[in-house]
Amino acid sequence: MKTHLIMIPAHNEEGNIATVLEDVLSLDLGTDILVINDGSSDQTENIVKSYPVFLVTHPVNLGYAATLQTGFKFAYNKGYQYVIQLDGDGQHDVQYIHELMYALSNEQTDIVLGSRFLQRSQMNISWAKLAVIKFFRAMIMRMTGKKVTDPTSGFRGYKVSVFHNFVKPNFFPNEYPDSNLIIELLLQKYRLVEVPVNMKDRMHGVSMHAGFKSFIYMFHVMLSIVTVMLRHTLRKRVSIK
Amino acid sequence: MMTNLHLFLLLCGFIFFLIILTLLFRHRISEKYSILWLTAGIGILTLSSNIKILDGMARWVGVSYPPSLLFLLSTLILLGFHLYQSMEITKLNKKIKEITQYVALRHAEENLPKPELMEKEEYSHFYD
Numbered sequence: 001m002k003t004h005l006i007m008i009p010a011h012n013e014e015g016n017i018a019t020v021l022e023d024v025l026s027l028d029l030g031t032d033i034l035v036i037n038d039g040s041s042d043q044t045e046n047i048v049k050s051y052p053v054f055l056v057t058h059p060v061n062l063g064y065a066a067t068l069q070t071g072f073k074f075a076y077n078k079g080y081q082y083v084i085q086l087d088g089d090g091q092h093d094v095q096y097i098h099e100l101m102y103a104l105s106n107e108q109t110d111i112v113l114g115s116r117f118l119q120r121s122q123m124n125i126s127w128a129k130l131a132v133i134k135f136f137r138a139m140i141m142r143m144t145g146k147k148v149t150d151p152t153s154g155f156r157g158y159k160v161s162v163f164h165n166f167v168k169p170n171f172f173p174n175e176y177p178d179s180n181l182i183i184e185l186l187l188q189k190y191r192l193v194e195v196p197v198n199m200k201d202r203m204h205g206v207s208m209h210a211g212f213k214s215f216i217y218m219f220h221v222m223l224s225i226v227t228v229m230l231r232h233t234l235r236k237r238v239s240i241k
Numbered sequence: 242m243m244t245n246l247h248l249f250l251l252l253c254g255f256i257f258f259l260i261i262l263t264l265l266f267r268h269r270i271s272e273k274y275s276i277l278w279l280t281a282g283i284g285i286l287t288l289s290s291n292i293k294i295l296d297g298m299a300r301w302v303g304v305s306y307p308p309s310l311l312f313l314l315s316t317l318i319l320l321g322f323h324l325y326q327s328m329e330i331t332k333l334n335k336k337i338k339e340i341t342q343y344v345a346l347r348h349a350e351e352n353l354p355k356p357e358l359m360e361k362e363e364y365s366h367f368y369d
Binding site: 036054055056057058059060062066069070073074077169174 | 334335338339341342344345346348349352353
């Protein structure tokens with residue numbers, strides 16, 4: 001039984017998923033690999049089937065958060081100790097998976113976040129996205145006192161002590177598991193470290209945060225942060241009483 | 242005295258009531274929701290048929306034109322229904338998500354590649 005699971009959510013990634021899988025498999029990391037196909041209408045599922053990886057397919061499209069949660073449920077049910085999550089669009093440089101695994105093996109670490117701002121990255125970031133990242137960075141700093149340089153990074157690793165929470169009802173965010181999730185976990189005293197990683201621009205397809213969606217995304221996450229804070233304050237008051 | 246507006250509202254209330262009952266008989270709406278809508282229908286019928294109640298309520302609230310109060314109440318009730326429906330949709334979405342994840346995981350479990358397949362020679366080139 002392997003202890004690590006590399007989890008790749010994918011929705012209509014027929015142009016990228018083969019490259020991602022071949023890159024990960026060529027690393028021979030001694031991990032299991034899981035692709036969660038979120039109701040893709042293209043050839044993603046058939047492409048994944050030709051690789052020696054686990055595949056879970058949603059019969060309908062549930063969205064990014066639910067796709068990740070399915071992966072965590074799979075990992076938890078199968079007894080994995082560590083989960084590394086990376087996107088199926090090829091933006092995350094798989095060469096850095098090893099760094100994430102190494103950082104996660106430290107006893108003092110519960111969560112590891114791949115940051116594109118701790119070293120030069122090949123990804124072009126628009127000024128709007130950079131502004132959003134800076135905003136969330138400041139929010140995390142203000143609310144938790146922790147400096148997180150890349151709060152929107154989807155290149156992450158979790159120990160089972162953390163991701164067992166994601167299986168519980170009402171813990172994992174319904175829409176975007178981003179800065180809001182980081183704040184929630186930091187407030188629960190989980191220990192997070194960031195590791196420098198390289199990210200690239202996607203080769204094919206369109207990002208889920210493209211265009212107007214990025215504004216909706218920002219407001220969604222902001223609202224989620226407010227509810228996380230309210231819930232945390234309420235919990236603290238109840239525990240004091 | 243009953244104005245044309247009151248008569249019109251009474252007619253609307255009756256039609257609304259009949260539509261809900263028809264939907265209920267045809268199983269197009271569940272009892273749970275039909276109770277809510279029927280209550281709303283009864284409310285409209287009561288208020289529009291008994292003008293004194295509406296006049297009294299309008300005086301008490303300080304609304305000079307009583308039918309305006311009827312529209313205000315309707316809007317507030319509809320807002321409440323809409324909020325309730327959003328809560329129900331959220332609940333249903335959660336259930337759909339749970340079921341979909343369960344089905345997907347069960348299906349994957351039944352179709353897990355056998356360990357020997359994962360080590361098969363045809364895949365060996367991935368580990369070069």
